[in-house]
Amino acid sequence: MLRRRKLSSNGNDFVFHTRTGAPNGTQDIHRALRRVREWADLDEELVPHALRKSAVTAVADALGIEGAAQFAGHKRSRVTEQYYAKRAVQAPDTFQVLGALQRSRTGSEVVGIDAKRAER
Numbered sequence: 001m002l003r004r005r006k007l008s009s010n011g012n013d014f015v016f017h018t019r020t021g022a023p024n025g026t027q028d029i030h031r032a033l034r035r036v037r038e039w040a041d042l043d044e045e046l047v048p049h050a051l052r053k054s055a056v057t058a059v060a061d062a063l064g065i066e067g068a069a070q071f072a073g074h075k076r077s078r079v080t081e082q083y084y085a086k087r088a089v090q091a092p093d094t095f096q097v098l099g100a101l102q103r104s105r106t107g108s109e110v111v112g113i114d115a116k117r118a119e120r
Contacts, residue, residue: 053084060085 005015014023024032029048037046052072060068060080068085069077 053086056080056084057086 002015009015009017012021014021016024018024018028026048033046033048036042037044056068056072059071063071065077065081065085069075069080072080072084074080074084
C-alpha cells in the first residue's frame, strides 16, 4: 500500500501529503483520525500518540528496546523504555497448582474463616 501511494504521488517526497503536496501537519492527522473514530464509533482516547505508543511497544516486543528506540527516533533507549515500550507483566500459569490445593482439602480453611466471620 505504501509503495503504491509513493508511486502515485507524482514524485512527491511525502507518502501522506495534503492536496497541495505539502506534508500533513499534526492538525491534519488529528482531524483525519477524528473522522475515522466517528465513522467507526471508536473511543475518543484513540489519538495519534496512543497509536505511536502501541507501535513502539510492538516493535520493542519483536526487536528489543534498542530497535524500538531507533524506530521511534530516540537517541537513548532509556526514553523509549520509560515512556513508550511498556513491558507486559506475565505471570506463570498457576491454574494446576491452585487447583490441586483446592482438591486436596475437604474443608477449605478459607471457607472456615469466612464461616467464623459470619458467626460474629
